[in-house]
Amino acid sequence: MTVTQRNGARRISWGKVILVAYSVAVLLYLVGPLLVVLPLSFSSARYLTFPPPGWSLQWYERYLGSPQWTAATVRSLQLGVVVMLLAVVIGTAVAYGLAHLQFPGKRLVRAVVLSPLVVPVIILAVAVYELFLRLRLIGNFWALAIAHTVLALPFVVVLVSAALQTMDVALERAAASLGASEWQTFRYVTLPLIAPSMAAGAVFAFVTSWDELLVALFTSGTARATLPKRLWENVREFIDPTIAAVAVVIVGVSLLLLATLELLQLRAARNGGHNV
Amino acid sequence: MAVLRRGPLGRNQAQVGARLQLANLTKHYDGIVATDRVNLDIVPGEFVTLLGPSGSGKTTTLMMIAGFVTPTSGQILLNGEDIALRPPHQRNIGIVFQNYALFPHMTVAENVAFPLKMRKWSRAEIEQAVGEALELVRLKDFANRRPRQLSGGQQQRVALARALVFRPPVLLMDEPLGALDKKLREEMQLEIKHIQESTHITTVYVTHDQEEALTMSDRIAVMRDGRVEQVGSPRDLYERPATAFVADFIGESNFFEGHLERHDDRVFLVTDDGLRLPVPASNEIERGEQIGVTVRPERIVIGQGLSGDPVLRGTIEEVIYVGDSTKFRVLLGDNRLITVKQQNRLDAPRWERGDLVECHWSVEDTVVVHRARSSSGGSPTHSLPAESM
Amino acid sequence: MAESQVAASPIGTRQATNYLGRRRALRYWLLLVPGFLLLGTVFLYPIARFLLLSFQSESGISLANYRHLLTVPLYSQVLINTGVIALSTTVLCLVLGYPLAYFIANLSSVWSRRLLFLVLIPFWISILVRSYAWMVLLGRNGIVNNFLSSIGVISEPLPLMFNRTGVLIGMVQILLPYMILPLFAVMRSIDPVYLRAAASLGAPGWRAMLHVYFPLSLPGVAAGSLLVFILSLGFFITPALLGGRRDMMIAMLIEQQVNQALNFGLAAALAGVLLVATIVLLVVFERVLGLERLLGGLGGDAR
Numbered sequence: 030m031t032v033t034q035r036n037g038a039r040r041i042s043w044g045k046v047i048l049v050a051y052s053v054a055v056l057l058y059l060v061g062p063l064l065v066v067l068p069l070s071f072s073s074a075r076y077l078t079f080p081p082p083g084w085s086l087q088w089y090e091r092y093l094g095s096p097q098w099t100a101a102t103v104r105s106l107q108l109g110v111v112v113m114l115l116a117v118v119i120g121t122a123v124a125y126g127l128a129h130l131q132f133p134g135k136r137l138v139r140a141v142v143l144s145p146l147v148v149p150v151i152i153l154a155v156a157v158y159e160l161f162l163r164l165r166l167i168g169n170f171w172a173l174a175i176a177h178t179v180l181a182l183p184f185v186v187v188l189v190s191a192a193l194q195t196m197d198v199a200l201e202r203a204a205a206s207l208g209a210s211e212w213q214t215f216r217y218v219t220l221p222l223i224a225p226s227m228a229a230g231a232v233f234a235f236v237t238s239w240d241e242l243l244v245a246l247f248t249s250g251t252a253r254a255t256l257p258k259r260l261w262e263n264v265r266e267f268i269d270p271t272i273a274a275v276a277v278v279i280v281g282v283s284l285l286l287l288a289t290l291e292l293l294q295l296r297a298a299r300n301g302g303h304n305v
Numbered sequence: 306m307a308v309l310r311r312g313p314l315g316r317n318q319a320q321v322g323a324r325l326q327l328a329n330l331t332k333h334y335d336g337i338v339a340t341d342r343v344n345l346d347i348v349p350g351e352f353v354t355l356l357g358p359s360g361s362g363k364t365t366t367l368m369m370i371a372g373f374v375t376p377t378s379g380q381i382l383l384n385g386e387d388i389a390l391r392p393p394h395q396r397n398i399g400i401v402f403q404n405y406a407l408f409p410h411m412t413v414a415e416n417v418a419f420p421l422k423m424r425k426w427s428r429a430e431i432e433q434a435v436g437e438a439l440e441l442v443r444l445k446d447f448a449n450r451r452p453r454q455l456s457g458g459q460q461q462r463v464a465l466a467r468a469l470v471f472r473p474p475v476l477l478m479d480e481p482l483g484a485l486d487k488k489l490r491e492e493m494q495l496e497i498k499h500i501q502e503s504t505h506i507t508t509v510y511v512t513h514d515q516e517e518a519l520t521m522s523d524r525i526a527v528m529r530d531g532r533v534e535q536v537g538s539p540r541d542l543y544e545r546p547a548t549a550f551v552a553d554f555i556g557e558s559n560f561f562e563g564h565l566e567r568h569d570d571r572v573f574l575v576t577d578d579g580l581r582l583p584v585p586a587s588n589e590i591e592r593g594e595q596i597g598v599t600v601r602p603e604r605i606v607i608g609q610g611l612s613g614d615p616v617l618r619g620t621i622e623e624v625i626y627v628g629d630s631t632k633f634r635v636l637l638g639d640n641r642l643i644t645v646k647q648q649n650r651l652d653a654p655r656w657e658r659g660d661l662v663e664c665h666w667s668v669e670d671t672v673v674v675h676r677a678r679s680s681s682g683g684s685p686t687h688s689l690p691a692e693s694m
Numbered sequence: 695m696a697e698s699q700v701a702a703s704p705i706g707t708r709q710a711t712n713y714l715g716r717r718r719a720l721r722y723w724l725l726l727v728p729g730f731l732l733l734g735t736v737f738l739y740p741i742a743r744f745l746l747l748s749f750q751s752e753s754g755i756s757l758a759n760y761r762h763l764l765t766v767p768l769y770s771q772v773l774i775n776t777g778v779i780a781l782s783t784t785v786l787c788l789v790l791g792y793p794l795a796y797f798i799a800n801l802s803s804v805w806s807r808r809l810l811f812l813v814l815i816p817f818w819i820s821i822l823v824r825s826y827a828w829m830v831l832l833g834r835n836g837i838v839n840n841f842l843s844s845i846g847v848i849s850e851p852l853p854l855m856f857n858r859t860g861v862l863i864g865m866v867q868i869l870l871p872y873m874i875l876p877l878f879a880v881m882r883s884i885d886p887v888y889l890r891a892a893a894s895l896g897a898p899g900w901r902a903m904l905h906v907y908f909p910l911s912l913p914g915v916a917a918g919s920l921l922v923f924i925l926s927l928g929f930f931i932t933p934a935l936l937g938g939r940r941d942m943m944i945a946m947l948i949e950q951q952v953n954q955a956l957n958f959g960l961a962a963a964l965a966g967v968l969l970v971a972t973i974v975l976l977v978v979f980e981r982v983l984g985l986e987r988l989l990g991g992l993g994g995d996a997r
């Protein structure tokens with residue numbers, strides 16, 4: 030078809046042109062729809078028209094003025110933070126424990142820990158719903174947080190495990206040989222080195238909870254719904270640009286965290302780690 | 306009981322190394338024997354090298370001394386106290402790891418300060434000790450750099466400084482120079498040796514490089530298949546190897562096997578292909594016994610019209626120029642190839658492939674070794690005289 | 695350290711640092727307790743209990759619910775739908791994703807990373823929001839239709855939503871990254887020397903692609919396809935928002951049975967079928983490709 034850049038030679042051929050055009054088209058398909066929603070949320074029109082006739086913040090005002098939306102937003106934020114903390118602590122502990130142990134069935138355990146990533150969430154959602162129904166935990170903040178933590182845990186475990194793996198085993202031994210107890214080794218040597226991965230895991234955990242619909246749909250109850258649930262309930266009226274504003278906020282928070290993470294990682298790479 | 310002892314400041318403290326004894330140290334893994342009744346007695350201030358090929362058990366032994374591997378049985382006595390079951394962070398032993406294991410997220414100074422921080426020294430004391438340690442390895446100006454900014458040799462020196470800064474009684478080094486190029490390695494060998502001598506620290510060094518072992522050690526313990534084959538000074542091991550394995554592992558050697566014959570007070574070894582080699586008389590040898598002897602290549606003379614016993618005729622098969630010397634592979638008879646090494650002096654004759662020559666060496670250079678193919682196991686051979694015991 | 699020849703020894707691994715044997719290992723087990731507790735009580739136990747419900751029905755313990763699934767056309771149709779949609783999604787993702795993956799894999803590593811980043815951004819955006827965006831775009835008065843009629847291409851709005859088309863458009867967009875990542879990973883590792891060798895042996899461009907490159911990329915194709923298929927099976931949000939009555943998938947039926955029909959038994963049976971299908975496919979994945987590929991595909995080269 031073509032001679033690619035990796036071979037060093039460059040010949041412009043029709044094949045390559047088609048490929049590039051095609052790739053651009055697919056990329057647009059991937060990223061485009063959201064780019065459309067963004068300007069809509071700032072539209073000054075009364076309903077959804079594209080392109081917007083003018084700009085206004087009316088929909089955001091509508092959003093912030095509605096107790097329904099703001100309560101849901103606050104709830105989702107609180108939930109996200111709690112899930113983030115729980116997932117990071119438990120997940121790091123699991124990753125650290127697994128890294129230092131060998132036992133038959135370890136692979137199975139690891140598979141189970143990671144399974145929420147591939148097992149359809151609907152199954153967990155209805156199963157947990159049935160359980161919480163019996164225990165009268167529908168609408169309970171902490172119950173939902175724990176359920177979300179199950180979904181967020183794999184991310185932390187994968188990331189921290191990877192960091193532990195790439196960390197030189199000799200570093201822990203060196204610390205021990207120099208007089209550091211287990212806890213001191215963890216605190217002064219291991220922790221600073223896995224901190225970036227923990228941070229990444231934390232962000233993934235937050236976003237997982239922030240975006241999560243299915244479990245919250247069943248379990249958060251009508252009075253204390255999360256933001257995605259409220260969005261779901263109102264999405265049939267997608268003509269209402271308030272929805273667009275909500276969508277933008279939901280995405281905005283995710284992307285903000287992503288950006289923060291990238292920045293932190295760039296800085297960490299430049300500094301080569303933290304000081305003890 | 307407390308091994309974590311804080312030494313007073315100042316270089317005036319002459320810290321003498323500890324006595325380290327390994328008694329029947331054995332390690333089994335799932336039916337595989339990594340070390341088998343290793344015995345070693347290291348006197349304070351001594352530099353002992355564990356030398357052997359991969360799988361010989363030298364690293365396992367070191368790791369047991371360090372505390373990262375628990376012995377199956379045996380004792381590790383540090384100044385008489387058995388530390389075999391003590392956790393590593395309570396052993397107060399300095400270790401230089403193979404890949405240095407410098408903490409990447411700390412500066413050089415912080416790395417070196419780490420053990421002192423664990424021992425709760427005061428800021429001022431730490432600063433002084435770190436300064437001295439860096440001075441010792443000549444890296445004082447690099448205190449605020451990060452490990453990744455340093456070359457391999459510099460990292461190695463930081464690792465050494467870090468292992469010494471808390472004045473441990475014992476220093477362990479696990480093939481620390483493997484990653485360096487030859488010239489740097491030779492420099493570092495001498496530097497390490499000098500540091501060790503000035504600090505009097507008892508040192509156990511692991512390597513598979515026999516030249517390195519010969520250069521640096523007070524004594525060498527040659528290990529094979531989990532056992533110590535022979536312990537002795539470099540000279541002892543080189544000139545009086547106890548087994549064919551040791552003879553072959555340290556330097557090169559020519560091995561001859563055969564049975565003994567006695568004629569008029571002289572003893573000869575007779576090989577299967579008919580060579581008769583005089584063997585130094587000794588009370589231990591009996592007639593008819595099967596023995597082996599080795600001869601170092603540089604002890605063999607090549608010439609024509611030589612006199613003496615033995616004089617073996619052969620053809621030069623291979624000439625290998627090594628710069629300061631030349632090695633010859635000489636074919637004796639039908640089947641036997643021996644290696645001869647000759648210094649390249651201006652007046653030395655230049656032999657070539659195909660030349661018919663005679664080989665001779667003196668009987669004192671014929672070293673009797675035990676038949677080492679089937680190891681009898683158990684106690685190692687300690688060469689005599691044991692200089693430092 | 696080369697001691698590994700004598701001992702199949704864990705010297706190089708962390709496990710060798712168990713100098714106090716059992717006491718030290720206990721510490722690590724304790725670290726696992728919170729995780730195990732969490733997963734046990736909120737994951738394994740509820741799911742197991744729920745699945746057991748599938749064997750309960752009015753006539754006591756039986757397989758009645760499962761029989762229902764297979765015999766009642768309403769339900770069996772949903773099962774078939776799910777399979778068909780998942781398959782279609784997978785094929786479309788493959789067709790769309792392969793060239794893009796090829797393109798990105800053959801760029802310099804700087805550009806590769808940038809474009810990959812672009813491909814991965816959707817990961818961070820909730821499926822709900824993405825599906826909503828499609829609703830805005832695909833509706834009868836949606837942006838696409840308005841645009842097309844405004845430039846005169848169509849006279850009547852295209853039915854792009856509340857039907858199979860809408861569902862596929864949405865699902866493919868969401869699952870495309872899961873196809874692209876494994877493909878990219880495998881393609882990236884294809885040594886260009888193979889294509890050069892093929893050329894030197896006389897194969898023109900397209901033949902080299904067909905006979906050399908494509909077979910070498912097959913592990914990526916397999917990994918991506920399996921991954922996309924497995925994930926498609928459990929989809930809920932996208933088909934619910936963008937699909938019509940004939941596009942009901944298993945997850946939607948489960949939700950309906952729980953929330954509206956209150957038929958937990960049937961819902962559990964559906965969940966059981968879905969779970970078994972997922973597990974079987976995962977096992978196939980593991981056997982054929984190894985689980986690490988799965989995680990490699992998910993984790994991507996992003997971090």
